[in-house]
Amino acid sequence: MKLTINNLSFSYAGIPILKDIALNVELGELVSIVGPNGSGKSTLLKCVNRILKTGPNSILLDGKDASKFSTKELSKLMGYVPQTSISAFPFTVYDVVMMGRKPYVHWSVGEQDNEIVVQMMDLLGISHLAMRQFSALSGGEQQKVIIARALAQQPQILLLDEPTSSLDIKHQLDILCILKSLAKSKGHAVIVTLHDLNLASRFSDRLFMLKRGRVYATGTPEEVLTAQNIEEVYEIKTDVSHSITGKPVVTPIVEDINLLDPKMSALFEEKMGMQQ
Amino acid sequence: MTTKADVKKLYSKGKKKKFFIIFSFFLALIVTAVVSLSFGAASPRLGEALTVIFSKIFPFLNLGPVSSLTETIIWTIRLPRIVMALIAGAGLAAAGATMQGILRNPLASSYILGISSAAGFGAALAIVFGVSIATIGGFLIIGNAFVFCLLAMVVVYLIARMSGMSSESIILAGVAVGFLFSALLSLIQYIAPERNAVSAIVFWLMGGLYTTSWQNILICFPIVAVTMILMMSQAWNINVLSMGEDVAVSLGVNSKRVLSINMILETVATASIISFTGIIGFVDLIAPHIARMLVGTDYRYLIPCSALLGAFMLLGADTVGRLIMMPIEIPVGIITSLLGVPFFIYLLIRKRRRDFG
Numbered sequence: 049m050k051l052t053i054n055n056l057s058f059s060y061a062g063i064p065i066l067k068d069i070a071l072n073v074e075l076g077e078l079v080s081i082v083g084p085n086g087s088g089k090s091t092l093l094k095c096v097n098r099i100l101k102t103g104p105n106s107i108l109l110d111g112k113d114a115s116k117f118s119t120k121e122l123s124k125l126m127g128y129v130p131q132t133s134i135s136a137f138p139f140t141v142y143d144v145v146m147m148g149r150k151p152y153v154h155w156s157v158g159e160q161d162n163e164i165v166v167q168m169m170d171l172l173g174i175s176h177l178a179m180r181q182f183s184a185l186s187g188g189e190q191q192k193v194i195i196a197r198a199l200a201q202q203p204q205i206l207l208l209d210e211p212t213s214s215l216d217i218k219h220q221l222d223i224l225c226i227l228k229s230l231a232k233s234k235g236h237a238v239i240v241t242l243h244d245l246n247l248a249s250r251f252s253d254r255l256f257m258l259k260r261g262r263v264y265a266t267g268t269p270e271e272v273l274t275a276q277n278i279e280e281v282y283e284i285k286t287d288v289s290h291s292i293t294g295k296p297v298v299t300p301i302v303e304d305i306n307l308l309d310p311k312m313s314a315l316f317e318e319k320m321g322m323q324q
Numbered sequence: 325m326t327t328k329a330d331v332k333k334l335y336s337k338g339k340k341k342k343f344f345i346i347f348s349f350f351l352a353l354i355v356t357a358v359v360s361l362s363f364g365a366a367s368p369r370l371g372e373a374l375t376v377i378f379s380k381i382f383p384f385l386n387l388g389p390v391s392s393l394t395e396t397i398i399w400t401i402r403l404p405r406i407v408m409a410l411i412a413g414a415g416l417a418a419a420g421a422t423m424q425g426i427l428r429n430p431l432a433s434s435y436i437l438g439i440s441s442a443a444g445f446g447a448a449l450a451i452v453f454g455v456s457i458a459t460i461g462g463f464l465i466i467g468n469a470f471v472f473c474l475l476a477m478v479v480v481y482l483i484a485r486m487s488g489m490s491s492e493s494i495i496l497a498g499v500a501v502g503f504l505f506s507a508l509l510s511l512i513q514y515i516a517p518e519r520n521a522v523s524a525i526v527f528w529l530m531g532g533l534y535t536t537s538w539q540n541i542l543i544c545f546p547i548v549a550v551t552m553i554l555m556m557s558q559a560w561n562i563n564v565l566s567m568g569e570d571v572a573v574s575l576g577v578n579s580k581r582v583l584s585i586n587m588i589l590e591t592v593a594t595a596s597i598i599s600f601t602g603i604i605g606f607v608d609l610i611a612p613h614i615a616r617m618l619v620g621t622d623y624r625y626l627i628p629c630s631a632l633l634g635a636f637m638l639l640g641a642d643t644v645g646r647l648i649m650m651p652i653e654i655p656v657g658i659i660t661s662l663l664g665v666p667f668f669i670y671l672l673i674r675k676r677r678r679d680f681g
Contacts, residue, residue, distance in 0.1 A: 123576030136428035137621040151576040166328045175326040
């Protein structure tokens with residue numbers, strides 16, 4: 049399966065969010081979408097999954113127009129992991145992962161459905177949590193449960209909206225290692241939005257950098273994560289070096305606020321005063 | 325280390341437990357019905373009561389003589405009332421459970437769509453302005469209450485649709501429409517020319533099962549049964565929708581359609597009940613919460629469990645209301661609220677503790 053995004057534009061309440069996006073993603077790739085807050089990363093993921101509806105021929109799956117697919121057909125091809133998952137009522141982890149079988153079951157759950165649910169929990173290392181309440185889990189555990197749910201859909205394309213944003217560094221690495229191996233050994237196309245440029249650099253095959261709803265740069269981490277691109281898109285100065293992994297490492301250069309400097313100090317106090 | 329086989333075993337154990345709980349409620353319900361049948365102001369023995377019922381259902385059996393007074397008490401007064409309590413309790417609770425699910429709100433029930441005020445207004449309109457049409461008086465009130473419930477739902481639906489058809493928009497539209505009808509209801513009570521009419525309205529609003537006839541049941545039962553079966557068919561959709569509308573779409577569920585279908589089902593079920601019984605509160609809210617504690621949130625189990633529990637609670641409350649101050653009866657609406665409110669507050673406090681403690 050090949051995902052092609054073609055001339056995709058999306059407006060919300062008359063305000064354009066995405067403009068003329070054109071991208072493609074192949075199976076077996078882990079692709080990151082990066083860009084500042086409000087640049088349209090999450091919206092782009094929702095458009096791909098058709099949670100937000102865009103015009104005909106803007107999303108193509110193996111050359112076929114996604115808007116011609118039913119919601120159910122799409123749910124067998126694409127799994128979606130939202131930024132945060134809320135559940136108003138107590139569900140067990142098993143029940144939540146079983147929801148991923150929704151596109152396949154009508155009423156009763158078959159042996160095969162149970163088998164897939166158990167297998168996905170095993171793959172994500174959450175079998176011991178099976179009968180726990182989903183809402184009582186930590187952020188990292190919840191994220192794994194939701195990824196297991198998305199995998200239970202048996203999708204070819206996996207879309208994840210900032211899967212690491214609320215996690216500590218160990219869980220961030222954990223999740224991205226899982227995603228990387230899903231792309232490499234299971235052959236999924238994995239598309240993630242990320243804030244952390246160094247994580248994106250470390251794990252992505254390719255990066256898409258968005259700026260105000262447009263694709264600013266695409267390519268390998270080395271091609272996209274240059275000091276110049278980052279300054280253009282994020283409006284900050286950075287130093288880009290190479291780490292022991294051979295991937296670019298982005299270090300922001302921030303001018304320290306020196307409160308001993310009377311000029312700085314006055315400016316700082318003025319700002320703080322304004323905030324109060 | 326938890327193996328795959330362990331997980332499967334745990335899951336099937338949980339499933340058996342749920343079936344067991346649901347079956348236990350079913351048995352409890354039968355026992356309660358039999359007890360309720362044999363207690364009352366005029367108390368025929370249990371044997372006589374059962375004789376009446378079996379000889380009515382199987383007239384060819386010839387089970388022996390029973391006085392016509394006993395027959396009237398059991399067959400014309402007490403049994404229809406018990407049956408209606410079961411139907412109403414089950415229907416209200418099932419509607420409440422599904423409504424909480426689609427709106428992702430533990431305080432929701434079908435009343436959140438404003439249909440209780442609408443039914444009250446419809447009934448009051450008929451009582452005050454239609455009271456002279458004595459011959460079809462009963463059905464005029466019932467019909468009017470039902471029609472106004474549907475009207476309220478249509479208004480809520482249209483407002484919600486115009487504002488994006490999300491659970492938030494439905495709740496806000498429902499609250500607004502509820503306030504509107506409750507103001508209109510107050511207006512009618514205020515301008516009603518006769519005191520009798522005002523007390524008739526108040527009496528109707530309290531909710532009760534004493535006026536139930538077999539004819540009422542013949543109308544109410546099919547509607548509640550069909551809507552409940554359709555609610556059950558929505559179980560997976562509601563499960564998925566509990567995780568949010570975006571997630572539902574990504575799992576292949578048209579969330580707007582599910583919201584609309586369920587709004588209609590829950591309103592029709594609730595309206596067909598409260599038009600006959602008046603406003604009966606708290607069963608719709610509390611039965612689903614207790615059921616959820618027992619069998620979890622999977623709606624395939626939650627809907628039947630809530631329904632059985634609702635039926636059990638309403639029949640219990642009605643029986644208590646009949647017996648506690650004999651020969652005076654206390655309307656079931658008052659009993660359910662009196663018993664329901666403390667329990668509900670307990671739940672709220674417990675939930676707070678669990679979430680933030």
